[in-house]
Amino acid sequence: MASIFFTKAKEITKLIWYEENDNCRLCGKKSIEAVCQSCREEYFRTELRRCVSCGKLTGNEFTHCQDCQAGKGPKGLSKVTAVGYYDGAWKEFIHNIKYKGQPYLLIALTDYLTSWAVKQLPPPDMIVPVPLHPNRLAQRGFNQAEVLASILGRNLGISVQDNLVRFEDTRPQISFGRYERINNIRNAFGLKPHANIAEKIIWLVDDVITTGATIDECARILRNNKAKAIYAFCLGAGKEGY
Amino acid sequence: MLFYIVMNNHGELNFSPVPAVDKLLKGAVRYLSPGLPLEFLERYFGKEDNSSENHIRQEIILALKKDGSVITGQPKWLDIDGNSPYYEDCLKTLKEKDMLPRLLIMTKGRQLSEGECSLLAKALGLSSIEVLIILHKAVVLKNGEWVPCLYRGKNTWRCERCGDDHCEVWPSQYGDTATCLGCKSIGALTSLQVLFRQKLQAENTILTVDLVKEDWPGLDWQFTNAQSHAAQELMNYSRSREVNETLVWAACGAGKTEITFPLIREYLQEGKSVLFAAPRQDVVHDIQPRLQRHFSPYKVKILSGAVQPDWAGSLLTVATTHQVLRFYRSFHLVIFDEIDAYPYAGNKVLEYGMRKATKENGKIIYLTATPSNVILEKVARQECRLIRLPARFHGYLVPVPEILKIKLQANVSGQDLLRHNSLSAICEALRELALIGQLIVFVPTVALVTEWVKVLKLILRDKKIEGSWSSDPERKRKVSAFSSGNCDILVCTSILERGVTIHGVQVAVLYADHKLYDVRSLVQMAGRTGRTAACPSGRTIFLARSKTRAMKTAINWINEQNTLAISGGFIHG
Numbered sequence A: 001m002a003s004i005f006f007t008k009a010k011e012i013t014k015l016i017w018y019e020e021n022d023n024c025r026l027c028g029k030k031s032i033e034a035v036c037q038s039c040r041e042e043y044f045r046t047e048l049r050r051c052v053s054c055g056k057l058t059g060n061e062f063t064h065c066q067d068c069q070a071g072k073g074p075k076g077l078s079k080v081t082a083v084g085y086y087d088g089a090w091k092e093f094i095h096n097i098k099y100k101g102q103p104y105l106l107i108a109l110t111d112y113l114t115s116w117a118v119k120q121l122p123p124p125d126m127i128v129p130v131p132l133h134p135n136r137l138a139q140r141g142f143n144q145a146e147v148l149a150s151i152l153g154r155n156l157g158i159s160v161q162d163n164l165v166r167f168e169d170t171r172p173q174i175s176f177g178r179y180e181r182i183n184n185i186r187n188a189f190g191l192k193p194h195a196n197i198a199e200k201i202i203w204l205v206d207d208v209i210t211t212g213a214t215i216d217e218c219a220r221i222l223r224n225n226k227a228k229a230i231y232a233f234c235l236g237a238g239k240e241g242y
Numbered sequence B: 001m002l003f004y005i006v007m008n009n010h011g012e013l014n015f016s017p018v019p020a021v022d023k024l025l026k027g028a029v030r031y032l033s034p035g036l037p038l039e040f041l042e043r044y045f046g047k048e049d050n051s052s053e054n055h056i057r058q059e060i061i062l063a064l065k066k067d068g069s070v071i072t073g074q075p076k077w078l079d080i081d082g083n084s085p086y087y088e089d090c091l092k093t094l095k096e097k098d099m100l101p102r103l104l105i106m107t108k109g110r111q112l113s114e115g116e117c118s119l120l121a122k123a124l125g126l127s128s129i130e131v132l133i134i135l136h137k138a139v140v141l142k143n144g145e146w147v148p149c150l151y152r153g154k155n156t157w158r159c160e161r162c163g164d165d166h167c168e169v170w171p172s173q174y175g176d177t178a179t180c181l182g183c184k185s186i187g188a189l190t191s192l193q194v195l196f197r198q199k200l201q202a203e204n205t206i207l208t209v210d211l212v213k214e215d216w217p218g219l220d221w222q223f224t225n226a227q228s229h230a231a232q233e234l235m236n237y238s239r240s241r242e243v244n245e246t247l248v249w250a251a252c253g254a255g256k257t258e259i260t261f262p263l264i265r266e267y268l269q270e271g272k273s274v275l276f277a278a279p280r281q282d283v284v285h286d287i288q289p290r291l292q293r294h295f296s297p298y299k300v301k302i303l304s305g306a307v308q309p310d311w312a313g314s315l316l317t318v319a320t321t322h323q324v325l326r327f328y329r330s331f332h333l334v335i336f337d338e339i340d341a342y343p344y345a346g347n348k349v350l351e352y353g354m355r356k357a358t359k360e361n362g363k364i365i366y367l368t369a370t371p372s373n374v375i376l377e378k379v380a381r382q383e384c385r386l387i388r389l390p391a392r393f394h395g396y397l398v399p400v401p402e403i404l405k406i407k408l409q410a411n412v413s414g415q416d417l418l419r420h421n422s423l424s425a426i427c428e429a430l431r432e433l434a435l436i437g438q439l440i441v442f443v444p445t446v447a448l449v450t451e452w453v454k455v456l457k458l459i460l461r462d463k464k465i466e467g468s469w470s471s472d473p474e475r476k477r478k479v480s481a482f483s484s485g486n487c488d489i490l491v492c493t494s495i496l497e498r499g500v501t502i503h504g505v506q507v508a509v510l511y512a513d514h515k516l517y518d519v520r521s522l523v524q525m526a527g528r529t530g531r532t533a534a535c536p537s538g539r540t541i542f543l544a545r546s547k548t549r550a551m552k553t554a555i556n557w558i559n560e561q562n563t564l565a566i567s568g569g570f571i572h573g
Helices: A002-016 A037-044 A088-099 A103-120 A134-140 A144-156 A178-185 A213-224 B019-026 B038-044 B053-066 B087-095 B099-106 B114-124 B128-140 B200-210 B225-239 B258-269 B281-294 B348-357 B373-380 B414-419 B423-436 B446-459 B475-483 B519-526 B549-567
Strands: A079-085 A126-129 A164-166 A189-191 A201-209 A229-237 B002-008 B013-016 B028-037 B076-079 B111-113 B144-148 B150-152 B157-159 B167-172 B175-180 B194-198 B245-250 B274-278 B300-303 B316-320 B331-337 B358-368 B385-389 B402-405 B439-442 B465-468 B489-492 B506-510 B540-544
Touching (some): A079 A103, A088 A103, A088 A144, A088 A201, A103 A144, A103 A229, A103 B167, A126 A144, A134 B114, A144 A201, A144 B167, A164 A213, A189 A213, A201 A213, A213 A229, B002 B019, B013 B019, B013 B028, B013 B038, B019 B028, B019 B087, B019 B128, B028 B038, B028 B053, B038 B053, B038 B144, B038 B150, B053 B076, B087 B128, B099 B114, B099 B128, B111 B114, B114 B128, B128 B144, B128 B194, B150 B175, B157 B167, B157 B175, B225 B245, B225 B258, B225 B358, B225 B385, B245 B373, B258 B274, B258 B331, B258 B358, B274 B281, B281 B300, B281 B316, B331 B348, B402 B423, B414 B423, B414 B446, B423 B439, B423 B446, B423 B506, B423 B540, B446 B465, B446 B489, B465 B475, B475 B489, B506 B519, B519 B540, B519 B549
Parallel strands (some): A201 A229, B245 B358, B245 B385, B274 B316, B274 B331, B300 B316, B402 B540, B439 B489, B439 B506, B465 B489
Antiparallel strands (some): B002 B013, B002 B028, B111 B194, B167 B175
């Protein structure tokens, strides 16, 4: 009885003196902001350019990374932006969302993600998440790309439309090299019947872009169905040495 | 999984993940696209809603807006025809008549999450869509139901699998969505998902499939008088209709598991399902072969996080308490070992899961040597019957702990400890115990383990001394060295508190007045002595600055058990 009383009392006290969670969501150290300055400097690297084609963080003065200059990256997108370098604590954070069933971790980053997206990309007519295959969706319970799209959509008042469908339960891209990835993903997606995307500006949203094979394939479907322009937004991408 | 509103020619509504099944089996003609989470549909629409198609469409748009959804497209009513999702698959799969009964046997008593449905599909060599079609066929034929994983209340969400309302909310395109944290350890569920449950009617038609009818040779265990007495009482209580729960309060080392065997046998022979659950994996893996030996005509199924899911039907299941969350109104009899042990003790989620896995009017039996206050209060309120099994199987009394007063505090360490004036008395007592047999020295913290190993190695130089604790990488080796007699004294934390039988072992509890030691842990530690028939006696010493209430109660419990054992005539001589 006494323990129940004290638990309740503690809860009520918390309500009155609102305890702010003041730890960095990436490194766990004290921070007023959701991601502390040192993690932002290490992973978000706002001073670095993003490759226009694949979103990779690059230190050079060119609009495209070396791979994309050599014609290897995705070609069907007007611009791609990645929030940060997919490595270390940022990578772990994304893995916690995806593989440990914690989509709610993204909420703390809502403002940062939204402001990054609007700074980098022109306003869209709709946001389209990269779909998961139904089998994987059943296992995971949610599509992390859809959660990300919903966070942006809700905050910006833009419609989210899951117009794409994934036919093939492809092997995780992680197990492939670049060329295998492109073959693995070919014909894996389609447009849902009754979807209307003609003349629309679209933000395609995914959690991570590595070679860009997945978003390139999604963009191809959207382009073939007369989308006006396609931009891509993701949480993490690679980084080019400089 | 998303659900569509389907409608037949009479305007009757239903929710379906595959509208084509509803058309082919029930004559539904139209469905509203896009699909939506079942939780959303159930919250806003009753199936007996007689509204027009247009009205429902408008209602959906308003409801999505109200929930903060970011979907803006207009829902459309479409005919269910060859272009509908999975129509061709339905035509093919529904022709397979024997699939439904097979699947119902495999899923009997379970509540399947969507993730488990894909595992089931793999086990059957079918596609996920085929399994979905068959499961929905079961629902249409009223053999099963779809249930949203989480229900939304006014300010909270509640998980339908574990009953917990400890959830994290996040935005999906349908608005606020929740993930349950209570049962995350067996795969997190979100409010976008559903569970498949069989309905009770379905069960009656298929339950006899795994029933073994053959005659059973005589039982190969022998009971002591105390055990026979308790087993008989247990049989009588389980036939009573008034109270469904029974607590078996046994002395440590009384052979409490075995007294449930006659009852298990009776249930199995009547074709009723039995679950034997324990909080820890090692207990489950230890009990399964024992049960299999005793109930050889039946397959004893094992479910724990350490083994692959087993879909074969079985009347007797052994599971860790977490796995029990996967069942729904499944068992006629649930036997629950070591209810006061971590992680079950005080865990509301697991308790809820246990209740849900038991059939309505099913019987629950709790086995423990150290019942919690909660269950003792239940006994006092007569909501639970009590059976005592006070005597050990070898017919000797449980050694009553002695108390040795010392002036040592737990924070004294290093040189201070070596110079402390209580040290010689403590070491003398330990030396005395070590002369009788191997000795376990319990201490409350890991730091004290290392501290005391050092001290004892200095003072009792002729003894082989080791120390271990739960995360000690060498724990297994040290414990097995001690069990096989290759070590004289083992200093440890609570790791050897339960479930361990070591021939001729003596026990010392250092700092027995420490706040970590409650009555239950003290009784369990004392219960390590005198467990074998060849060596039924032993000594336990509580070394403490003062006699705490927990120490007094522990000694009272043991004395009371012993008195009961004597008055019941269960003690030799």
